[in-house]
Amino acid sequence: MQLLTTQMSEHITNSSWIRRMFETGIELKKQYGAENVYDFSLGNPDLPPPSQIKEAIDQLKNISEKPLAFGYVPNAGIPSVRAKLAKTLGIEQNTTLTAKDIVITCGAAGALNIFFRAILEQGDEVICPAPYFVEYGFYVGNYGGILRPVKTIEPDFKLDLDAIEKAITPKTRAIIINSPNNPSGQICSHTELKKLAKLLEHYSDKFGKPIFVISDEPYRFLTYDNEIVPPVLPLYKYSLVAGSFSKSLSLAGARIGYIAVNPDMPSAEQLLNGLTLANRILGFVNAPIIGQYLIEHLIDKGGVDISIYNERRHAMAQVLKDASIEFTMPKGAFYFFPKAPGNGDDKEFVATLQKQNILAVPGSGFGYPGYFRLTFCMDKQIILNSTEGFKKAMNASRSYRKLRNQADK
Ligand SMILES: Cc1ncc(COP(=O)(O)O)c(C=O)c1O
Incomplete structure:
Protein backbone atom coordinates (compact mmCIF):
# COMPACT_ATOMS: atom_id res chain seq x y z
CA MET A 1 0.00 0.00 0.00
CA GLN A 2 1.46 3.35 -1.04
CA LEU A 3 1.16 5.83 1.83
CA LEU A 4 3.59 8.46 0.63
CA THR A 5 3.70 10.76 -2.38
CA THR A 6 6.05 9.63 -5.14
CA GLN A 7 8.25 12.64 -4.40
CA MET A 8 8.53 11.80 -0.68
CA SER A 9 9.36 8.16 -1.47
CA GLU A 10 12.09 9.36 -3.85
CA HIS A 11 13.44 11.78 -1.24
CA ILE A 12 13.65 8.96 1.30
CA THR A 13 15.50 6.74 -1.17
CA ASN A 14 17.85 9.53 -2.24
CA SER A 15 18.71 10.52 1.31
CA SER A 16 18.96 7.00 2.69
CA TRP A 17 22.78 7.29 2.65
CA ILE A 18 22.51 9.89 5.48
CA ARG A 19 20.48 7.46 7.60
CA ARG A 20 22.87 4.60 6.77
CA MET A 21 25.84 6.72 7.82
CA PHE A 22 24.14 7.64 11.07
CA GLU A 23 23.35 4.00 11.79
CA THR A 24 26.87 2.90 10.90
CA GLY A 25 28.25 5.44 13.40
CA ILE A 26 26.04 4.07 16.18
CA GLU A 27 26.93 0.48 15.27
CA LEU A 28 30.71 1.15 15.19
CA LYS A 29 30.59 2.99 18.52
CA LYS A 30 28.74 0.05 20.09
CA GLN A 31 31.25 -2.42 18.68
CA TYR A 32 34.54 -0.56 19.31
CA GLY A 33 33.65 2.00 22.02
CA ALA A 34 32.87 5.67 21.28
CA GLU A 35 36.47 6.74 22.00
CA ASN A 36 37.76 4.49 19.18
CA VAL A 37 35.44 5.81 16.48
CA TYR A 38 36.31 9.05 14.68
CA ASP A 39 32.96 10.41 13.67
CA PHE A 40 33.70 13.37 11.41
CA SER A 41 30.38 13.03 9.62
CA LEU A 42 28.03 15.27 11.59
CA GLY A 43 28.18 19.03 12.07
CA ASN A 44 26.55 19.30 15.50
CA PRO A 45 28.16 22.32 17.23
CA ASP A 46 29.60 20.88 20.44
CA LEU A 47 31.03 23.97 22.19
CA PRO A 48 29.03 25.19 25.19
CA PRO A 49 26.93 28.34 24.66
CA PRO A 50 28.45 31.55 26.13
CA SER A 51 28.29 31.64 29.95
CA GLN A 52 25.76 34.51 29.89
CA ILE A 299 22.98 38.90 20.96
CA ASP A 300 25.36 41.67 22.05
CA LYS A 301 27.37 39.52 24.47
CA GLY A 302 29.73 37.69 22.12
CA GLY A 303 29.53 34.08 21.01
CA VAL A 304 31.14 30.69 21.45
CA ASP A 305 34.93 30.53 21.80
CA ILE A 306 36.07 30.39 18.18
CA SER A 307 39.74 29.96 19.14
CA ILE A 308 38.81 26.36 20.03
CA TYR A 309 37.50 25.75 16.50
CA ASN A 310 40.69 27.30 15.13
CA GLU A 311 42.89 24.93 17.17
CA ARG A 312 40.89 21.99 15.86
CA ARG A 313 41.21 23.31 12.30
CA HIS A 314 45.00 23.32 12.64
CA ALA A 315 44.93 19.84 14.21
CA MET A 316 42.86 18.48 11.31
CA ALA A 317 45.16 20.15 8.76
CA GLN A 318 48.14 18.45 10.42
CA VAL A 319 46.41 15.06 10.35
CA LEU A 320 45.64 15.42 6.63
CA LYS A 321 49.17 16.61 5.82
CA ASP A 322 50.68 13.68 7.75
CA ALA A 323 48.51 11.30 5.74
CA SER A 324 49.40 13.07 2.42
CA ILE A 325 45.77 13.93 1.71
CA GLU A 326 45.27 16.98 -0.54
CA PHE A 327 43.08 19.80 0.77
CA THR A 328 42.51 23.56 0.63
CA MET A 329 42.60 25.17 4.07
CA PRO A 330 39.08 26.25 5.09
CA LYS A 331 38.73 30.00 5.71
CA GLY A 332 35.60 29.60 7.79
CA ALA A 333 32.97 27.19 9.22
CA PHE A 334 33.98 23.85 10.76
CA TYR A 335 34.53 21.58 7.77
CA PHE A 336 37.36 20.31 5.58
CA PHE A 337 36.60 19.21 2.03
CA PRO A 338 39.69 17.23 0.96
CA LYS A 339 40.27 15.47 -2.32
CA ALA A 340 39.64 11.73 -2.55
CA PRO A 341 42.99 10.14 -3.53
CA GLY A 342 43.85 8.33 -6.76
CA ASN A 343 41.01 8.12 -9.23
CA GLY A 344 38.95 10.39 -6.95
CA ASP A 345 36.23 7.87 -6.15
CA ASP A 346 34.85 9.61 -3.05
CA LYS A 347 32.42 6.85 -2.09
CA GLU A 348 35.13 4.21 -2.31
CA PHE A 349 37.54 6.25 -0.19
CA VAL A 350 34.86 6.97 2.43
CA ALA A 351 34.28 3.19 2.62
CA THR A 352 38.05 2.69 3.04
CA LEU A 353 38.11 5.25 5.85
CA GLN A 354 35.23 3.47 7.52
CA LYS A 355 37.35 0.34 7.81
CA GLN A 356 39.62 2.46 10.06
CA ASN A 357 36.57 3.60 12.10
CA ILE A 358 36.74 7.04 10.48
CA LEU A 359 33.40 8.43 9.35
CA ALA A 360 33.29 11.01 6.57
CA VAL A 361 30.69 12.09 4.00
CA PRO A 362 31.31 11.60 0.25
CA GLY A 363 31.38 14.80 -1.81
CA SER A 364 28.70 13.27 -4.08
CA GLY A 365 26.26 14.06 -1.26
CA PHE A 366 27.08 17.76 -1.76
CA GLY A 367 26.84 17.67 -5.55
CA TYR A 368 30.65 17.49 -5.85
CA PRO A 369 32.09 14.00 -6.37
CA GLY A 370 35.83 13.45 -6.00
CA TYR A 371 35.99 15.04 -2.53
CA PHE A 372 34.81 14.17 0.97
CA ARG A 373 33.70 16.20 3.98
CA LEU A 374 35.11 16.06 7.50
CA THR A 375 33.70 18.17 10.36
CA PHE A 376 35.76 19.23 13.31
CA CYS A 377 32.99 19.44 15.91
CA MET A 378 34.90 17.34 18.39
CA ASP A 379 37.80 17.49 20.81
CA LYS A 380 41.21 18.31 19.31
CA GLN A 381 42.72 15.16 20.83
CA ILE A 382 40.19 12.93 19.05
CA ILE A 383 41.16 14.62 15.78
CA LEU A 384 44.86 14.02 16.44
CA ASN A 385 44.24 10.41 17.45
CA SER A 386 42.79 9.70 14.00
CA THR A 387 46.16 10.23 12.24
CA GLU A 388 47.11 6.54 12.05
CA GLY A 389 43.69 5.62 10.68
CA PHE A 390 43.99 8.18 7.86
CA LYS A 391 47.50 6.95 7.02
CA LYS A 392 46.32 3.33 6.91
CA ALA A 393 43.35 4.26 4.72
CA MET A 394 45.70 6.06 2.30
CA ASN A 395 47.98 3.01 2.17
CA ALA A 396 45.03 0.70 1.58
CA SER A 397 43.72 2.98 -1.15
CA ARG A 398 47.16 2.95 -2.87
CA SER A 399 47.27 -0.86 -2.67
CA TYR A 400 43.77 -1.27 -4.19
CA ARG A 401 44.73 0.98 -7.06
CA LYS A 402 47.95 -0.91 -7.68
CA LEU A 403 46.09 -4.23 -7.74
CA ARG A 404 43.42 -2.80 -10.00
CA ASN A 405 46.00 -1.39 -12.43
CA GLN A 406 47.79 -4.74 -12.56
CA ALA A 407 44.49 -6.53 -13.20
CA ASP A 408 43.68 -4.07 -16.00
CA LYS A 409 47.00 -4.77 -17.80
C1 LIG B 1 24.79 25.88 5.07
C2 LIG B 1 23.72 25.66 6.07
N1 LIG B 1 22.58 26.35 5.97
C3 LIG B 1 21.57 26.19 6.84
C4 LIG B 1 21.67 25.30 7.88
C5 LIG B 1 20.52 25.15 8.82
O1 LIG B 1 20.88 25.60 10.10
P1 LIG B 1 19.85 26.01 11.20
O2 LIG B 1 18.48 25.79 10.68
O3 LIG B 1 20.14 25.16 12.37
O4 LIG B 1 20.09 27.45 11.47
C6 LIG B 1 22.84 24.54 8.04
C7 LIG B 1 22.98 23.55 9.11
O5 LIG B 1 23.93 22.84 9.27
C8 LIG B 1 23.89 24.73 7.12
O6 LIG B 1 25.04 24.05 7.20
Whole structure:
Protein backbone atom coordinates (compact mmCIF):
# COMPACT_ATOMS: atom_id res chain seq x y z
CA MET A 1 0.00 0.00 0.00
CA GLN A 2 1.46 3.35 -1.04
CA LEU A 3 1.16 5.83 1.83
CA LEU A 4 3.59 8.46 0.63
CA THR A 5 3.70 10.76 -2.38
CA THR A 6 6.05 9.63 -5.14
CA GLN A 7 8.25 12.64 -4.40
CA MET A 8 8.53 11.80 -0.68
CA SER A 9 9.36 8.16 -1.47
CA GLU A 10 12.09 9.36 -3.85
CA HIS A 11 13.44 11.78 -1.24
CA ILE A 12 13.65 8.96 1.30
CA THR A 13 15.50 6.74 -1.17
CA ASN A 14 17.85 9.53 -2.24
CA SER A 15 18.71 10.52 1.31
CA SER A 16 18.96 7.00 2.69
CA TRP A 17 22.78 7.29 2.65
CA ILE A 18 22.51 9.89 5.48
CA ARG A 19 20.48 7.46 7.60
CA ARG A 20 22.87 4.60 6.77
CA MET A 21 25.84 6.72 7.82
CA PHE A 22 24.14 7.64 11.07
CA GLU A 23 23.35 4.00 11.79
CA THR A 24 26.87 2.90 10.90
CA GLY A 25 28.25 5.44 13.40
CA ILE A 26 26.04 4.07 16.18
CA GLU A 27 26.93 0.48 15.27
CA LEU A 28 30.71 1.15 15.19
CA LYS A 29 30.59 2.99 18.52
CA LYS A 30 28.74 0.05 20.09
CA GLN A 31 31.25 -2.42 18.68
CA TYR A 32 34.54 -0.56 19.31
CA GLY A 33 33.65 2.00 22.02
CA ALA A 34 32.87 5.67 21.28
CA GLU A 35 36.47 6.74 22.00
CA ASN A 36 37.76 4.49 19.18
CA VAL A 37 35.44 5.81 16.48
CA TYR A 38 36.31 9.05 14.68
CA ASP A 39 32.96 10.41 13.67
CA PHE A 40 33.70 13.37 11.41
CA SER A 41 30.38 13.03 9.62
CA LEU A 42 28.03 15.27 11.59
CA GLY A 43 28.18 19.03 12.07
CA ASN A 44 26.55 19.30 15.50
CA PRO A 45 28.16 22.32 17.23
CA ASP A 46 29.60 20.88 20.44
CA LEU A 47 31.03 23.97 22.19
CA PRO A 48 29.03 25.19 25.19
CA PRO A 49 26.93 28.34 24.66
CA PRO A 50 28.45 31.55 26.13
CA SER A 51 28.29 31.64 29.95
CA GLN A 52 25.76 34.51 29.89
CA ILE A 53 23.15 31.94 28.89
CA LYS A 54 22.66 31.26 32.60
CA GLU A 55 21.50 34.85 33.22
CA ALA A 56 19.24 34.62 30.19
CA ILE A 57 17.66 31.47 31.60
CA ASP A 58 17.30 33.10 35.05
CA GLN A 59 15.37 35.93 33.41
CA LEU A 60 13.06 33.34 31.89
CA LYS A 61 12.43 31.97 35.37
CA ASN A 62 11.44 35.47 36.55
CA ILE A 63 8.78 35.90 33.90
CA SER A 64 7.63 32.31 33.66
CA GLU A 65 4.45 32.69 35.72
CA LYS A 66 3.24 35.82 33.96
CA PRO A 67 0.18 35.37 31.75
CA LEU A 68 1.18 34.94 28.10
CA ALA A 69 4.87 34.69 29.04
CA PHE A 70 5.05 31.82 26.56
CA GLY A 71 2.00 32.74 24.48
CA TYR A 72 1.78 33.40 20.74
CA VAL A 73 3.74 36.42 19.54
CA PRO A 74 3.57 38.26 16.18
CA ASN A 75 4.37 35.92 13.27
CA ALA A 76 7.46 37.97 12.36
CA GLY A 77 8.80 37.85 15.93
CA ILE A 78 8.85 39.92 19.12
CA PRO A 79 9.30 43.57 18.01
CA SER A 80 12.04 44.34 20.55
CA VAL A 81 14.03 41.25 19.45
CA ARG A 82 13.66 42.20 15.79
CA ALA A 83 14.91 45.69 16.64
CA LYS A 84 17.98 44.34 18.44
CA LEU A 85 18.72 41.94 15.60
CA ALA A 86 18.34 44.77 13.08
CA LYS A 87 21.09 46.66 14.88
CA THR A 88 23.67 43.85 14.82
CA LEU A 89 22.76 42.66 11.33
CA GLY A 90 22.94 46.26 10.10
CA ILE A 91 26.55 46.45 11.30
CA GLU A 92 27.45 43.08 9.73
CA GLN A 93 25.82 44.06 6.45
CA ASN A 94 26.98 47.68 6.40
CA THR A 95 23.34 48.65 5.76
CA THR A 96 20.80 50.51 7.88
CA LEU A 97 18.23 47.94 8.96
CA THR A 98 15.17 48.32 11.16
CA ALA A 99 12.89 45.81 12.88
CA LYS A 100 10.48 45.81 9.95
CA ASP A 101 13.19 44.45 7.58
CA ILE A 102 13.51 41.24 9.60
CA VAL A 103 11.48 38.09 10.23
CA ILE A 104 12.60 35.83 13.07
CA THR A 105 12.52 32.21 11.97
CA CYS A 106 12.90 28.63 13.03
CA GLY A 107 16.64 28.53 12.29
CA ALA A 108 18.26 29.34 8.95
CA ALA A 109 16.42 26.27 7.63
CA GLY A 110 13.09 27.93 8.48
CA ALA A 111 14.30 31.18 6.89
CA LEU A 112 15.13 29.45 3.59
CA ASN A 113 11.83 27.57 3.59
CA ILE A 114 9.68 30.67 4.12
CA PHE A 115 11.66 32.46 1.42
CA PHE A 116 11.14 29.72 -1.17
CA ARG A 117 7.46 29.40 -0.12
CA ALA A 118 7.03 33.11 -0.77
CA ILE A 119 8.74 33.38 -4.17
CA LEU A 120 8.64 30.08 -6.09
CA GLU A 121 6.09 29.09 -8.72
CA GLN A 122 5.93 25.48 -9.90
CA GLY A 123 9.00 24.75 -12.09
CA ASP A 124 10.95 27.85 -11.07
CA GLU A 125 14.69 27.32 -10.87
CA VAL A 126 17.15 28.17 -8.11
CA ILE A 127 20.84 28.22 -8.96
CA CYS A 128 23.27 27.05 -6.34
CA PRO A 129 27.06 26.88 -6.51
CA ALA A 130 28.28 23.34 -5.77
CA PRO A 131 29.41 21.89 -3.42
CA TYR A 132 26.30 22.81 -1.45
CA PHE A 133 24.38 21.98 1.73
CA VAL A 134 22.38 18.90 0.80
CA GLU A 135 19.10 20.20 2.27
CA TYR A 136 18.84 23.00 -0.32
CA GLY A 137 17.45 20.54 -2.87
CA PHE A 138 14.65 19.59 -0.49
CA TYR A 139 13.91 23.18 0.58
CA VAL A 140 13.54 24.29 -3.05
CA GLY A 141 11.64 21.13 -4.02
CA ASN A 142 9.18 21.64 -1.13
CA TYR A 143 7.55 24.47 -3.13
CA GLY A 144 7.75 23.04 -6.65
CA GLY A 145 11.13 24.58 -7.46
CA ILE A 146 14.12 22.91 -9.11
CA LEU A 147 17.67 23.28 -7.77
CA ARG A 148 20.25 23.91 -10.49
CA PRO A 149 23.72 23.24 -9.04
CA VAL A 150 26.66 24.90 -10.82
CA LYS A 151 30.13 23.65 -9.97
CA THR A 152 32.63 26.06 -8.46
CA ILE A 153 36.27 26.23 -9.54
CA GLU A 154 38.89 24.14 -7.75
CA PRO A 155 41.04 24.25 -5.71
CA ASP A 156 39.44 27.03 -3.65
CA PHE A 157 35.86 26.69 -4.90
CA LYS A 158 35.48 30.14 -6.47
CA LEU A 159 32.21 30.99 -8.22
CA ASP A 160 32.25 30.03 -11.89
CA LEU A 161 30.47 33.12 -13.19
CA ASP A 162 30.51 31.93 -16.83
CA ALA A 163 28.86 28.66 -15.83
CA ILE A 164 26.35 30.55 -13.66
CA GLU A 165 25.49 32.79 -16.62
CA LYS A 166 24.94 29.72 -18.80
CA ALA A 167 22.62 28.25 -16.15
CA ILE A 168 20.36 31.34 -16.04
CA THR A 169 17.04 30.91 -17.86
CA PRO A 170 13.74 32.84 -17.82
CA LYS A 171 12.71 30.42 -15.06
CA THR A 172 15.59 31.38 -12.75
CA ARG A 173 14.13 32.95 -9.63
CA ALA A 174 17.04 32.99 -7.19
CA ILE A 175 20.62 32.03 -6.46
CA ILE A 176 21.79 30.75 -3.07
CA ILE A 177 25.17 31.88 -1.80
CA ASN A 178 26.52 30.11 1.27
CA SER A 179 29.59 31.79 2.73
CA PRO A 180 31.50 30.46 4.64
CA ASN A 181 30.45 27.37 2.80
CA ASN A 182 29.31 24.01 4.07
CA PRO A 183 31.14 21.82 3.05
CA SER A 184 34.15 23.66 1.53
CA GLY A 185 34.79 26.25 4.28
CA GLN A 186 35.52 28.85 1.57
CA ILE A 187 34.28 32.46 1.53
CA CYS A 188 32.84 34.34 -1.45
CA SER A 189 35.00 37.40 -2.10
CA HIS A 190 33.70 40.95 -2.55
CA THR A 191 34.85 40.84 -6.18
CA GLU A 192 32.97 37.62 -6.89
CA LEU A 193 29.80 39.02 -5.29
CA LYS A 194 30.10 42.27 -7.23
CA LYS A 195 30.44 40.42 -10.54
CA LEU A 196 27.52 38.18 -9.61
CA ALA A 197 25.39 41.24 -8.78
CA LYS A 198 26.19 42.79 -12.17
CA LEU A 199 25.26 39.59 -13.97
CA LEU A 200 21.96 39.26 -12.11
CA GLU A 201 21.07 42.92 -12.66
CA HIS A 202 21.49 42.31 -16.38
CA TYR A 203 19.27 39.20 -16.46
CA SER A 204 16.66 40.65 -14.06
CA ASP A 205 16.27 43.59 -16.50
CA LYS A 206 16.28 41.29 -19.53
CA PHE A 207 13.53 39.00 -18.18
CA GLY A 208 11.57 41.81 -16.50
CA LYS A 209 11.54 40.09 -13.10
CA PRO A 210 14.09 40.00 -10.31
CA ILE A 211 16.49 37.15 -9.73
CA PHE A 212 17.01 37.18 -5.95
CA VAL A 213 20.25 36.48 -4.11
CA ILE A 214 19.70 34.70 -0.82
CA SER A 215 22.87 34.65 1.24
CA ASP A 216 22.79 31.77 3.73
CA GLU A 217 25.16 32.81 6.51
CA PRO A 218 24.88 30.63 9.61
CA TYR A 219 28.72 30.47 9.71
CA ARG A 220 29.35 34.21 9.24
CA PHE A 221 30.76 34.51 12.77
CA LEU A 222 33.23 31.65 12.25
CA THR A 223 36.18 32.78 10.14
CA TYR A 224 39.92 32.34 10.63
CA ASP A 225 43.09 34.37 10.03
CA ASN A 226 41.16 37.68 10.08
CA GLU A 227 39.08 36.74 7.03
CA ILE A 228 35.81 38.62 6.76
CA VAL A 229 32.63 37.63 4.98
CA PRO A 230 31.78 40.48 2.58
CA PRO A 231 28.18 41.68 3.00
CA VAL A 232 25.87 41.18 0.04
CA LEU A 233 23.12 43.71 0.90
CA PRO A 234 25.07 46.81 -0.21
CA LEU A 235 25.87 45.17 -3.57
CA TYR A 236 22.51 44.08 -4.95
CA LYS A 237 19.03 45.42 -4.27
CA TYR A 238 17.21 42.09 -4.70
CA SER A 239 19.22 40.44 -1.91
CA LEU A 240 18.32 38.82 1.40
CA VAL A 241 20.33 37.37 4.26
CA ALA A 242 19.40 34.23 6.17
CA GLY A 243 21.19 33.15 9.32
CA SER A 244 20.84 31.64 12.75
CA PHE A 245 22.31 31.19 16.21
CA SER A 246 22.68 27.42 15.84
CA LYS A 247 26.46 27.66 15.53
CA SER A 248 27.42 31.14 16.80
CA LEU A 249 25.77 30.52 20.19
CA SER A 250 25.61 26.69 19.97
CA LEU A 251 21.81 26.88 20.11
CA ALA A 252 21.07 24.50 17.22
CA GLY A 253 18.24 22.75 19.07
CA ALA A 254 16.61 26.03 20.11
CA ARG A 255 15.75 26.53 16.41
CA ILE A 256 16.23 30.26 16.19
CA GLY A 257 17.27 32.25 13.13
CA TYR A 258 16.22 35.10 10.88
CA ILE A 259 15.80 36.45 7.40
CA ALA A 260 16.52 40.08 6.49
CA VAL A 261 15.29 41.77 3.34
CA ASN A 262 17.36 44.49 1.68
CA PRO A 263 15.57 47.76 2.54
CA ASP A 264 16.56 49.10 -0.92
CA MET A 265 14.57 46.37 -2.66
CA PRO A 266 11.65 47.86 -4.61
CA SER A 267 8.38 46.67 -2.98
CA ALA A 268 10.34 45.07 -0.10
CA GLU A 269 7.22 45.32 2.07
CA GLN A 270 5.39 42.93 -0.26
CA LEU A 271 8.11 40.33 0.18
CA LEU A 272 8.19 40.85 3.97
CA ASN A 273 4.42 40.33 4.11
CA GLY A 274 4.89 37.10 2.13
CA LEU A 275 7.66 35.88 4.43
CA THR A 276 5.60 36.66 7.53
CA LEU A 277 2.56 34.86 6.18
CA ALA A 278 4.70 31.91 5.10
CA ASN A 279 6.08 31.67 8.66
CA ARG A 280 2.46 31.36 9.82
CA ILE A 281 0.97 29.08 7.21
CA LEU A 282 3.86 26.64 7.06
CA GLY A 283 2.93 25.97 10.68
CA PHE A 284 5.90 27.62 12.35
CA VAL A 285 3.40 30.35 13.48
CA ASN A 286 6.25 32.21 15.19
CA ALA A 287 9.86 31.27 15.90
CA PRO A 288 10.20 29.51 19.29
CA ILE A 289 9.64 32.13 21.97
CA ILE A 290 12.28 30.79 24.36
CA GLY A 291 14.86 31.15 21.61
CA GLN A 292 13.67 34.71 20.98
CA TYR A 293 14.12 35.61 24.67
CA LEU A 294 17.57 34.01 24.73
CA ILE A 295 18.66 35.94 21.65
CA GLU A 296 17.42 39.22 23.07
CA HIS A 297 19.68 38.70 26.05
CA LEU A 298 22.70 37.19 24.30
CA ILE A 299 22.98 38.90 20.96
CA ASP A 300 25.36 41.67 22.05
CA LYS A 301 27.37 39.52 24.47
CA GLY A 302 29.73 37.69 22.12
CA GLY A 303 29.53 34.08 21.01
CA VAL A 304 31.14 30.69 21.45
CA ASP A 305 34.93 30.53 21.80
CA ILE A 306 36.07 30.39 18.18
CA SER A 307 39.74 29.96 19.14
CA ILE A 308 38.81 26.36 20.03
CA TYR A 309 37.50 25.75 16.50
CA ASN A 310 40.69 27.30 15.13
CA GLU A 311 42.89 24.93 17.17
CA ARG A 312 40.89 21.99 15.86
CA ARG A 313 41.21 23.31 12.30
CA HIS A 314 45.00 23.32 12.64
CA ALA A 315 44.93 19.84 14.21
CA MET A 316 42.86 18.48 11.31
CA ALA A 317 45.16 20.15 8.76
CA GLN A 318 48.14 18.45 10.42
CA VAL A 319 46.41 15.06 10.35
CA LEU A 320 45.64 15.42 6.63
CA LYS A 321 49.17 16.61 5.82
CA ASP A 322 50.68 13.68 7.75
CA ALA A 323 48.51 11.30 5.74
CA SER A 324 49.40 13.07 2.42
CA ILE A 325 45.77 13.93 1.71
CA GLU A 326 45.27 16.98 -0.54
CA PHE A 327 43.08 19.80 0.77
CA THR A 328 42.51 23.56 0.63
CA MET A 329 42.60 25.17 4.07
CA PRO A 330 39.08 26.25 5.09
CA LYS A 331 38.73 30.00 5.71
CA GLY A 332 35.60 29.60 7.79
CA ALA A 333 32.97 27.19 9.22
CA PHE A 334 33.98 23.85 10.76
CA TYR A 335 34.53 21.58 7.77
CA PHE A 336 37.36 20.31 5.58
CA PHE A 337 36.60 19.21 2.03
CA PRO A 338 39.69 17.23 0.96
CA LYS A 339 40.27 15.47 -2.32
CA ALA A 340 39.64 11.73 -2.55
CA PRO A 341 42.99 10.14 -3.53
CA GLY A 342 43.85 8.33 -6.76
CA ASN A 343 41.01 8.12 -9.23
CA GLY A 344 38.95 10.39 -6.95
CA ASP A 345 36.23 7.87 -6.15
CA ASP A 346 34.85 9.61 -3.05
CA LYS A 347 32.42 6.85 -2.09
CA GLU A 348 35.13 4.21 -2.31
CA PHE A 349 37.54 6.25 -0.19
CA VAL A 350 34.86 6.97 2.43
CA ALA A 351 34.28 3.19 2.62
CA THR A 352 38.05 2.69 3.04
CA LEU A 353 38.11 5.25 5.85
CA GLN A 354 35.23 3.47 7.52
CA LYS A 355 37.35 0.34 7.81
CA GLN A 356 39.62 2.46 10.06
CA ASN A 357 36.57 3.60 12.10
CA ILE A 358 36.74 7.04 10.48
CA LEU A 359 33.40 8.43 9.35
CA ALA A 360 33.29 11.01 6.57
CA VAL A 361 30.69 12.09 4.00
CA PRO A 362 31.31 11.60 0.25
CA GLY A 363 31.38 14.80 -1.81
CA SER A 364 28.70 13.27 -4.08
CA GLY A 365 26.26 14.06 -1.26
CA PHE A 366 27.08 17.76 -1.76
CA GLY A 367 26.84 17.67 -5.55
CA TYR A 368 30.65 17.49 -5.85
CA PRO A 369 32.09 14.00 -6.37
CA GLY A 370 35.83 13.45 -6.00
CA TYR A 371 35.99 15.04 -2.53
CA PHE A 372 34.81 14.17 0.97
CA ARG A 373 33.70 16.20 3.98
CA LEU A 374 35.11 16.06 7.50
CA THR A 375 33.70 18.17 10.36
CA PHE A 376 35.76 19.23 13.31
CA CYS A 377 32.99 19.44 15.91
CA MET A 378 34.90 17.34 18.39
CA ASP A 379 37.80 17.49 20.81
CA LYS A 380 41.21 18.31 19.31
CA GLN A 381 42.72 15.16 20.83
CA ILE A 382 40.19 12.93 19.05
CA ILE A 383 41.16 14.62 15.78
CA LEU A 384 44.86 14.02 16.44
CA ASN A 385 44.24 10.41 17.45
CA SER A 386 42.79 9.70 14.00
CA THR A 387 46.16 10.23 12.24
CA GLU A 388 47.11 6.54 12.05
CA GLY A 389 43.69 5.62 10.68
CA PHE A 390 43.99 8.18 7.86
CA LYS A 391 47.50 6.95 7.02
CA LYS A 392 46.32 3.33 6.91
CA ALA A 393 43.35 4.26 4.72
CA MET A 394 45.70 6.06 2.30
CA ASN A 395 47.98 3.01 2.17
CA ALA A 396 45.03 0.70 1.58
CA SER A 397 43.72 2.98 -1.15
CA ARG A 398 47.16 2.95 -2.87
CA SER A 399 47.27 -0.86 -2.67
CA TYR A 400 43.77 -1.27 -4.19
CA ARG A 401 44.73 0.98 -7.06
CA LYS A 402 47.95 -0.91 -7.68
CA LEU A 403 46.09 -4.23 -7.74
CA ARG A 404 43.42 -2.80 -10.00
CA ASN A 405 46.00 -1.39 -12.43
CA GLN A 406 47.79 -4.74 -12.56
CA ALA A 407 44.49 -6.53 -13.20
CA ASP A 408 43.68 -4.07 -16.00
CA LYS A 409 47.00 -4.77 -17.80
C1 LIG B 1 24.79 25.88 5.07
C2 LIG B 1 23.72 25.66 6.07
N1 LIG B 1 22.58 26.35 5.97
C3 LIG B 1 21.57 26.19 6.84
C4 LIG B 1 21.67 25.30 7.88
C5 LIG B 1 20.52 25.15 8.82
O1 LIG B 1 20.88 25.60 10.10
P1 LIG B 1 19.85 26.01 11.20
O2 LIG B 1 18.48 25.79 10.68
O3 LIG B 1 20.14 25.16 12.37
O4 LIG B 1 20.09 27.45 11.47
C6 LIG B 1 22.84 24.54 8.04
C7 LIG B 1 22.98 23.55 9.11
O5 LIG B 1 23.93 22.84 9.27
C8 LIG B 1 23.89 24.73 7.12
O6 LIG B 1 25.04 24.05 7.20
